Amino acid sequence: xxxxxxxxxxxxxxxxxxxxxxxxxxxxxxxxxxxxxxxxxxxxxxxxxxxxxxxxxxxxxxxxxxxxxxxxxxxxxxxxxxxxxxxxxxxxxxxxxxxxxxxxxxxxxxxxxxxxxxxxxxxxxxxxxxxxxxxxxxxxxxxxxxxxxxxxxxxxxxxxxxxxxxxxxxxxxxxxxxxxxxxxxxxxxxxxxxxxxxxxxxxxxxxxxxxxxxxxxxxxxxxxxxxxxxxxxxxxxxxxxxxxxxxxxxxxxxxxxxxxxxxxxxxxxxxxxxxxxxxxxxxxxxxxxxxxxxxxxxxxxxxxxxxxx
Amino acid sequence: xxxxxxxxxxxxxxxxxxxxxxxxxxxxxxxxxxxxxxxxxxxxxxxxxxxxxxxxxxxxxxxxxxxxxxxxxxxxxxxxxxxxxxxxxxxxxxxxxxxxxxxxxxxxxxxxxxxxxxxxxxxxxxxxxxxxxxxxxxxxxxxxxxxxxxxxxxxxxxxxxxxxxxxxxxxxxxxxxxxxxxxxxxxxxxxxxxxxxxxxxxxxxxxxxxxxxxxxxxxxxxxxxxxxxxxxxxxxxxxxxxxxxxxxxxxxxxxxxxxxxxxxxxxxxxxxxxxxxxxxxxxxxxxx
Amino acid sequence: xxxxxxxxxxxxxxxxxxxxxxxxxxxxxxxxxxxxxxxxxxxxxxxxxxxxxxxxxxxxxxxxxxxxxxxxxxxxxxxxxxxxxxxxxxxxxxxxxxxxxxxxxxxxxxxxxxxxxxxxxxxxxxxxxxxxxxxxxxxxxxxxxxxxxxxxxxxxxxxxxxxxxxxxxxxxxxxxxxxxxxxxxxxxxxxxxxxxxxxxxxxxxxxxxxxxxxxxxxxxxxxxxxxxxxxxxxxx
Numbered sequence: 001x002x003x004x005x006x007x008x009x010x011x012x013x014x015x016x017x018x019x020x021x022x023x024x025x026x027x028x029x030x031x032x033x034x035x036x037x038x039x040x041x042x043x044x045x046x047x048x049x050x051x052x053x054x055x056x057x058x059x060x061x062x063x064x065x066x067x068x069x070x071x072x073x074x075x076x077x078x079x080x081x082x083x084x085x086x087x088x089x090x091x092x093x094x095x096x097x098x099x100x101x102x103x104x105x106x107x108x109x110x111x112x113x114x115x116x117x118x119x120x121x122x123x124x125x126x127x128x129x130x131x132x133x134x135x136x137x138x139x140x141x142x143x144x145x146x147x148x149x150x151x152x153x154x155x156x157x158x159x160x161x162x163x164x165x166x167x168x169x170x171x172x173x174x175x176x177x178x179x180x181x182x183x184x185x186x187x188x189x190x191x192x193x194x195x196x197x198x199x200x201x202x203x204x205x206x207x208x209x210x211x212x213x214x215x216x217x218x219x220x221x222x223x224x225x226x227x228x229x230x231x232x233x234x235x236x237x238x239x240x241x242x243x244x245x246x247x248x249x250x251x252x253x254x255x256x257x258x259x260x261x262x263x264x265x266x267x268x269x270x271x272x273x274x275x276x277x278x279x280x281x282x283x284x285x286x287x288x289x290x291x292x293x294x295x296x297x298x299x300x301x302x303x304x305x306x307x308x309x
Numbered sequence: 310x311x312x313x314x315x316x317x318x319x320x321x322x323x324x325x326x327x328x329x330x331x332x333x334x335x336x337x338x339x340x341x342x343x344x345x346x347x348x349x350x351x352x353x354x355x356x357x358x359x360x361x362x363x364x365x366x367x368x369x370x371x372x373x374x375x376x377x378x379x380x381x382x383x384x385x386x387x388x389x390x391x392x393x394x395x396x397x398x399x400x401x402x403x404x405x406x407x408x409x410x411x412x413x414x415x416x417x418x419x420x421x422x423x424x425x426x427x428x429x430x431x432x433x434x435x436x437x438x439x440x441x442x443x444x445x446x447x448x449x450x451x452x453x454x455x456x457x458x459x460x461x462x463x464x465x466x467x468x469x470x471x472x473x474x475x476x477x478x479x480x481x482x483x484x485x486x487x488x489x490x491x492x493x494x495x496x497x498x499x500x501x502x503x504x505x506x507x508x509x510x511x512x513x514x515x516x517x518x519x520x521x522x523x524x525x526x527x528x529x530x531x532x533x534x535x536x537x538x539x540x541x542x543x544x545x546x547x548x549x550x551x552x553x554x555x556x557x558x559x560x561x562x563x564x565x566x567x568x569x570x571x572x573x574x575x576x577x578x579x580x581x582x583x584x585x586x587x588x589x590x591x592x593x594x595x596x597x
Numbered sequence: 598x599x600x601x602x603x604x605x606x607x608x609x610x611x612x613x614x615x616x617x618x619x620x621x622x623x624x625x626x627x628x629x630x631x632x633x634x635x636x637x638x639x640x641x642x643x644x645x646x647x648x649x650x651x652x653x654x655x656x657x658x659x660x661x662x663x664x665x666x667x668x669x670x671x672x673x674x675x676x677x678x679x680x681x682x683x684x685x686x687x688x689x690x691x692x693x694x695x696x697x698x699x700x701x702x703x704x705x706x707x708x709x710x711x712x713x714x715x716x717x718x719x720x721x722x723x724x725x726x727x728x729x730x731x732x733x734x735x736x737x738x739x740x741x742x743x744x745x746x747x748x749x750x751x752x753x754x755x756x757x758x759x760x761x762x763x764x765x766x767x768x769x770x771x772x773x774x775x776x777x778x779x780x781x782x783x784x785x786x787x788x789x790x791x792x793x794x795x796x797x798x799x800x801x802x803x804x805x806x807x808x809x810x811x812x813x814x815x816x817x818x819x820x821x822x823x824x825x826x827x828x829x830x831x832x833x
Contacts, residue, residue, distance in 0.1 A: 055404045102585040109403045110588045117580040124574040179689045179700035186687030191675035191702035276419035282412035
């Protein structure tokens with residue numbers, strides 16, 4: 001089973017690489033890029049919210065701060081793309097460390113609302129702090145790479161995000177995140193420093209969106225606060241993870257692939273109603289499949305492991 | 310700071326706060342009974358605003374009379390949303406409530422965009438202001454305030470005095486006990502969501518006579534309502550009223566002394582600050 | 598038997614208008630089993646919460662192995678070797694039995710923790726459900742799992758909150774055996790229980806709380822005849 005999974009992974013990666021290296025179809029390349037972007041974002045959201053159960057309803061904050069950091073460094077300070085993108089990741093991690101300390105004391109709905117509030121505050125900051133962010137005018141950026149280059153770069157970031165999730169899920173660290181999701185008081189009395197665990201997961205879940213934000217800003221060639229700190233980006237991270245299955249490695253990947261394709265298809269066919277259709281999709285998903293694809297798979301697997309009574 | 314300016318800030322703030330309180334009361338009512346954070350609250354408000362817009366500009370109705378349409382219409386919409394969507398996530402982790410109400414919200418926004426186009430619109434109804442002792446009272450705001458206070462008072466009276474209102478409060482307090490005492494909690498939830506939506510709708514109608522409206526205006530008011538509710542304490546009715554006035558005052562004074570752009574950020578800053586310092590809100594009780 | 602492993606000193610805790618703990622003091626000698634009894638609402642569980650750091654004390658202090666532990670975070674207290682179970686179980690429902698044990702951050706890590714976990718699972722006869730989710734266990738099984746989960750901390754002191762409640766006689770006998778086994782290995786046990794037969798048969802010492810105050814302390818036989826205890830339970 002393990003060996004087969006490894007072989008399958010290598011085959012899929014090789015196919016994606018070969019495809020990226022040879023195709024001349026820019027539409028497919030950009031769809032591939034966008035899928036990678038959401039694999040990275042959804043996997044990162046999952047590391048925090050899937051594993052700890054703390055719903056970050058403002059994870060776009062990290063994407064946005066990464067995007068702005070990279071954009072400002074490239075536009076105003078002439079940094080080259082690689083260090084600028086990494087700096088975006090660092091800035092996002094710093095933000096997570098700073099807001100995580102107070103916010104992670106909040107439970108349930110309070111944490112969700114606080115994250116939503118923080119993402120909105122950042123949007124307002126982006127709009128009003130014109131001397132640094134250029135406000136609503138936005139920042140134009142030269143495309144740092146070719147489309148093919150972006151495809152591979154984001155592909156690498158997505159791979160890193162999946163790797164992080166895999167590492168979390170295979171270690172005691174991840175197990176302890178799940179434990180505190182199940183019962184925080186119980187976890188704490190079993191020797192788990194829940195505050196440190198939550199904070200570590202939060203910071204870890206912010207880095208990759210920060211890097212991806214910078215890359216995406218450069219790929220789009222322009223950023224401004226309203227589309228950068230857009231709730232819809234957070235919602236997609238959440239809904240993709242949920243579709244695939246929270247607290248699993250493959251869940252966010254499956255969700256990002258399937259729902260990105262669905263989103264593109266809806267957008268192409270129903271440009272005026274795609275938002276509403278996505279709304280219907282969200283509701284249907286939550287009502288009928290809250291544990292996602294992997295949830296169903298896991299339940300079956302477990303049933304096979306446990307002998308019948 | 311001159312006394313006249315101070316008085317002006319107070320008046321503007323309180324007038325605005327009255328409408329905020331009305332809208333937030335609906336949100337806190339829904340949260341109290343359902344434990345669901347209604348992300349679609351501002352969008353329901355937007356629907357109310359467009360009902361008034363259609364009634365006034367399309368049918369030539371008096372904008373105030375349109376309240377008699379927007380309130381029952383939004384009540385019905387709320388009941389439908391509750392019956393077919395929210396009811397199924399009651400008792401589930403908060404994420405599910407957040408997501409389904411978000412879904413409802415973007416469906417309604419999409420519909421509004423289709424029907425009314427993304428243009429910014431306004432309802433023209435009375436203008437100018439009364440001046441009293443050097444302080445200007447904008448007429449539309451004065452009227453909006455008066456109506457908001459009346460509607461809030463009616464809602465509070467209903468919750469405190471009527472049988473149904475008492476049942477709603479009992480359900481919010483302790484659902485299990487309510488069930489044991491023979492309360493039909495499913496019906497209570499329908500009424501609660503309907504009433505919450507109606508309050509948002511009335512708020513939207515009132516906002517439409519003061520400000521420009523557009524299909525995506527909702528998210529702004531959702532967050533303002535969150536701010537008010539968190540300020541007062543999630544689930545606390547009096548807290549919502551107090552929080553509404555506080556937000557109104559904070560916005561009006563920031564607008565006067567710092568600038569209008571900063572006034573827009575006040576709600577968010579207040580929201581985050583309160584969550585960090587006193588997450589249970591001013592009048593809320595700490596829950597385990 | 599040496600000096601006290603746990604010293605409770607005039608601990609006070611108030612919830613709103615209710616004085617849950619009104620300053621009781623007592624010692625738990627190392628290597629003994631001490632029972633903590635008292636009518637409902639007398640402050641037993643609150644005392645457990647205060648010892649393990651889940652609740653903050655308003656006054657007084659708790660010392661463990663000669664050092665003050667009140668004020669420390671629950672996880673710090675746990676890592677010093679204080680394990681506990683809860684009145685209503687606090688298992689990690691959507692983790693398997695094995696994972697419940699491996700999640701514990703005790704002195705053992707990696708493969709050694711895993712070996713110990715399997716050992717404990719076998720000890721209490723849960724081998725068949727090793728990979729079952731904790732949420733799917735029977736009541737008795739979950740009591741046993743919570744018990745061995747506390748042992749993953751390799752504790753010096755174990756606090757058991759009503760281990761016998763709702764448990765059938767056969768299982769009860771097994772639990773008594775496990776607790777005695779702990780004491781034989783030098784582990785100290787502080788146990789809250791309503792089942793008097795259980796307490797009187799098992800404990801070396803008994804502490805009685807009523808309305809947050811200590812009203813009696815001594816060996817079981819003496820407690821059984823104590824006027825104030827009889828009054829607290831049957832009087833008024």
